[in-house]
Amino acid sequence: MRVVTLAFFISLAAIGLPAQARWIEAQGQAPIINGNVSDARAKAIENAIQQSLMAAGGEVSSVQQIVDGVLQNTQVQWRGQGNVDQVDIVSEEVRDNRIYITVRADIWQRDKQCQASEYRKSVTVAPFELARREQANYGDIYAIGEVAAERFARDLSSGNSHLLVKHTLQRPVGLDEALQQLSLQQLGEIARRVGEHNDSQYVITAIFDDLSVASERGWLSTWSNPQRHFALTFYLLDAYSGETITRARISENAEWTYARNAKVDVAADQFWREPFGAVLAQNMQDVVQGFDAKLRCQETRxxxxxxxxxxxxxxxxxxxxxxxxxxxxxxxxxxxxxxxxxxxxxxxxxxxxxxxxxxxxxxxxxxxxxxxxxxxxxxxxxxxxxxxx
Known part of the structure; x- marks a missing residue:
């Protein structure tokens, strides 16, 4: 169960920072997984408030990024230049197994704003790699790295993002090899090479550390779907210096609704509507918002x-x-x-x-x-x- 904590930080004149009120409408959406409408509704509200804050220039923060960008739990909060005082739900609609919620947020805008966010920063996204390719044999999902990277890149460039995806590469860049050799120098060389060849200030790549399926045990397993685990670690790299700016790791279990010998088309929209794909997409969206907030006030080069x-x-x-x-x-x-x-x-x-x-x-x-x-x-x-x- 995904737990969402809405913690609103109110910025008033009493704390000595000039502020102005601003009402913003924004729509959020989320898939309904396993018929759990209340969980999807909470996620859609969360997404709508995030969109409101980002539109107002506020910083979206999350307790999921408290240790150098590593996502450690599922509680989310917002703080920063845009602070939510009041949220009203304007409309709510369920369509095609998704819930769409429009909110009207009263945001107190501090006068002190980020001064380095006028230009969008160029990013190249590399295909996500598989640490244990044999795990992809279950469901024949060897293409999940490339498809997930393309989806991540689309999310990264959408909406009010401060980032612009210049390229989504077709070939892996060698992240798995660099990690196996424990070579930060090799990782830096990858970032500088990819960034220069693709006119990008930042490079994002990731690796699926785990795609295992839980062992089927007991007579009930004959009628129930197994659980599949994913663990995906992202690396945000500076293409000029080669430094690793931050990393983020998402990890969760979800129901695998396909037959054992099925060949699953991970590029099909239906895959991302099924429980496993929907949970993976939801977690990747958290990383998108975290990376965007991380780089919002960085200078564009x-x-x-x-x-x-x-x-x-x-x-x-x-x-x-x-x-x-x-x-x-x-x-x-x-x-x-x-x-x-x-x-x-x-x-x-x-x-x-x-x-x-x-x-x-x-x-x-x-x-x-x-x-x-x-x-x-x-x-x-x-x-x-x-x-x-």
Whole structure:
């Protein structure tokens, strides 16, 4: 049973932070699993409130991420710049075995807002890997890693997300091998390579640690469906430094409603409506919201891909939120390999400011007013938006 705790943190003038009230309507939805409408209703309300807070610029937080992003239980709470004072349910509808709930939330908005969230950060999602491929033989679900990654990527780019999925790769990147060798250096090399090849600031990959099916015991097992366990660990990687920003692990049991010798189509929508697929999708959505909140206030970086006289071209554009006239600060890299053979990132913020002159979907062109800058600014340096205060 999924337990949902709604903990509303009210931000009032008495605590000394300026605030303004704002009513926001948002819709949440959730699948009805095993006929449990009350559980689905709680999840739909939770989702709707999360959407309201994110629309208001608030930070969605969860006790599931209290230890470096590792999901440890199923209680959820919200806090941050947007604080819920009152929630009214506007409408409620059950359709196609899902429940849809629209809420109207009174959100007190603090004046102190995140200043680094104007641009969407580019992300590449790699196919999820299987630590024990033989477990996928039950149900012939070898494709679950690729399909789950595609679904995760769609959720990551939807709604009010501060992230933009540039690519969903078709081939695994070697996460399982890096983990077996306990090599953070290899993991960092993967992140930098994938990020550079796909114009992404972050790389997300994951591995199914477990997809086992519970042993069938007793005469009742003849008429009942077995339980299948999943454990899925996510890695959020910085594609510039190669560092692991955080990880998140989701783990749960769910009813497996297919025959023992069935070949299950995990790409079919029906799979994600069945109990196992629905619970997996629900847990992945928690990770999506956690990662989005984790990166919301991080600076968006654009890589310089071309330098010509006093003009630079960068690998972020209209889809990231770049506009003509935006000002960008040039950051120059001086990365190196230390004596132990480890990659180290080093940079300094230059005196150069670029002004965006032309914006395309995925790139932008900017000019730098400083005379004689060409010898200093190079390809693979990067830019960050100048925060207007």
């Amino acid at each position: 654009g890589r310089i891909v071309q330098v010509d006289a006093q003009t630079i071209q960068i690998n972020i554009g209209r889809v990231n939120g770049v506009k003509t006239g935006d000002q960008l600060k040039v950051v120059q890299e001086a990365n190196f390999i230390d004596q132990q053979g480890h990659y180290r990132q080093k940079w300094h913020v230059s005196d150069y400011t670029a002004v965006v002159q032309q914006v395309n979907d995925t790139t932008a062109v900017a000019t730098i007013g400083n005379a004689g800058f060409l010898g200093n600014v190079q390809i693979d340096d990067w830019v960050v938006p100048v925060i207007k205060r």
